Amino acid sequence: MTSTTVRKSPTRVLAARRSANRRRQLIGDLLVVLVWASAAISVALYFASGLVVLNTGGGFVTTLGIATGLVGSDLVLVMLVLASRMPLIDASVGHDRAMGLHRKLGKPAFYLLIAHAVLLTVGYSMSIHSNIVAETVSFFQNRDLVLAYLSFALFVAVIVTSLVNVKRRFPYEFWHVIHLTSYAAVLFALPHMLSQGQLLTAGWQRSYWIALYLLAFGSIAGFRFIRPALASMRHRMRVERVERIAADAFSVHLRGHDLERLGIQGGQYFIWRFWTPGTWWHAHPISLSASPRKDSARITIRIVGSGTQALASMPAGTPVSFSGPYGLFTDAVRSARHVAIIAAGIGITPVRSLIERLDLSVGEATILVRASNPDQVYLWEELNEIKRRRGIKVYTSVGPRGRGPSGWMSARDESRGVNMLSVFPHLAESDIFICGPDAWSQMVEDEARARGVGPSYIHREKFDW
Ligand SMILES: Cc1cc2nc3c(=O)[nH]c(=O)nc-3n(C[C@H](O)[C@H](O)[C@H](O)COP(=O)(O)OP(=O)(O)OC[C@H]3O[C@@H](n4cnc5c(N)ncnc54)[C@H](O)[C@@H]3O)c2cc1C
Known part of the structure; x- marks a missing residue:
């Protein structure tokens, strides 16, 4: 008995690829809609709570202050989700576009959080006829509000370092470490959100915010830490040798196990960390420079800064951890x-x-x-x-x-x-x-x-x- 393989016609293959691209585009558009819908939901839930006071000057300013705080916090949590390297996001819009949106949301979120702090201080002092300085001092009697101020100070550090282009002037890692404090900033803001007024003390609002916090921190923990750690342990990659290919470039030949199970497509990249005393603290996104085999892979790196310079002299046997594969620079998008x-x-x-x-x-x-x-x-x-x-x-x-x-x-x-x-x-x-x-x-x-x-x-x- 003979068996024949039926090859799909090129026209059908292209039609299938086009519809896959349309699906990807649709998911990408839906994600953008979700970003703005979440901001709208945070305000809608507040207005539906029955706690909104608009008929006094102080009440009106306080309401504005709460609404700006809710939208600002919502956007910050969405920014964390966008930076979490969630597979659905990478496969539909790509991590670079997700990070583009993450960066765009930074400024509005920052301004909304400043407005929140200022409007609430003014609104409360108007409501109880006290002055702004006395009201600010009174806020410092409350532990949750002290944490909220700390959170605000950390946000200022994060956003200002992004706006003044620290990334270009200092090593990437310096900017990155400051940026990581945004996780602490978001966490420090949570107690005052849950305890102040009756705003988030019960009902749909509380459930919504807890779910959003869980989604943001769950995605970061799962996709940036746990998943890569498990994959790195499973595939046990090591540097086999470093091969100089030009005065300012070298290839790193890697050995590993069961690499085909990573489902890598040609053109994709990983974020690599090489565990030597001088390199373990910086990770680098680097594309594969050859199609991987079952037990080997190769990347090629140009020396552009101190991090890539240090990688050029890694000894054979250096353990490697990684996160990925990522990217849409593949046959699949054709x-x-x-x-x-x-x-x-x-x-x-x-x-x-x-x-x-x-x-x-x-x-x-x-x-x-x-x-x-x-x-x-x-x-x-x-x-x-x-x-x-x-x-x-x-x-x-x-x-x-x-x-x-x-x-x-x-x-x-x-x-x-x-x-x-x-x-x-x-x-x-x-x-x-x-x-x-x-x-x-x-x-x-x-x-x-x-x-x-x-x-x-x-x-x-x-x-x-
Ligand atoms: C998707 C992608 C694929 C890449 N593939 C390759 C490749 O195949 N070969 C190659 O030589 N280079 C590649 N790069 C560039 C490479 O990541 C940087 O040149 C390298 O990380 C610079 O590190 P450094 O410490 O020497 O220089 P630094 O002076 O510290 O950094 C120079 C610039 O590199 C970028 N960079 C550094 N570290 C990171 C990081 N962890 N995450 C994001 N950006 C970072 C930043 O823009 C930074 O401003 C790729 C980058 C990306 C985003």
Whole structure:
């Protein structure tokens, strides 16, 4: 008896991918609606509680103060959920977009919490005809309110360090540690929410807030700590060797167990922590630079700061813990027949593992790799082998950038009339994958859009959240 494998037609595969993308988009939109709905629910529950007083000046200001506090706290908890690396969020909108929304909510939440503190102090002093200073001093007699002030001070530290761009001026970890105090800030605010007035003492409001706190802290504990710890213990990864591939870049070859059970897709990344005395305290998001096997994987790192510098001299046998896989820079988001891939510098890493796993026929994918100088042609020699094996066209563009609309290519290529369409003749029927420095990637995206490629066909991996 013979068995035959029925291959799905390319048209049906593309139709299935398009509907998966639409589902993902829908979940993404629903998540955004949920963010704003939760803020609305927090105020609606307050107004439904029967505790709102609007017929006196003091009552009106106090009501405004409570409402701003509820919306501000709600947004802060939602921000924690967005930063929790919840699989549903990463698989539908991607962690980078979730973090984009997380950052956008920071400022409004901060201003609402300032308004909350000021309006409540003014509102209470108006209601009991005392002055603001006496009212503030009286707040300090109450332990829950002292904790609330502490929470407020921590929020100020977190938001101010985000607004003044500490991230760019200091090592990432400095900013990150300050940022982690936001967990303490949220917890310190809880007692005064539950004890002050009768606002959250019973009923739907109390249940809603407890559920939101549990969701935020449960997601952080589960997805950022417990799940990665269990996966790291299970797969027991270690550094096998560190291989220098350029003056400023190296590959880390890893050994592990049952890696296929991680369900990794080409193009994805992990957040890695390497347990040596000098490196255990900083974790780094790094993409796989080759498709993993059952017991081995590889990442390739460019030295850009002290953290990546320290990783370059890790000894063999270093234990590794990780969180992931994450990311949507994969075959799964494709919905066109052709693939155009454009990568610059160390942006080659996710591309290198993506192309190994692309579901392709010969001639359907074209790659353009870009380097400002011949020292930055990381992993290019491996592309030749893949080019032969998978029937992929590869273009290289080396040299300083041009100045025209195709300025993301080398000036030399631009002057020879090379442009996006001449390299990717099937651009109109292609998904475009872009990875490289942010400003450069934006230029590539701008040209693709100007040439009529729809946003849902453009997939960018950002190395800087
Ligand atoms: C999704 C993703 C995939 C990446 N893949 C690769 C890769 O394959 N190869 C490669 O060389 N680089 C990759 N990077 C960039 C890499 O993470 C940073 O270059 C590296 O962490 C810098 O660390 P540092 O301590 O040397 O420098 P620092 O000076 O401490 O950091 C430089 C910048 O790197 C970013 N960064 C550092 N640590 C983190 C962190 N824990 N989380 C988020 N951002 C951080 C920040 O934007 C920071 O401003 C990737 C980044 C992201 C977000």
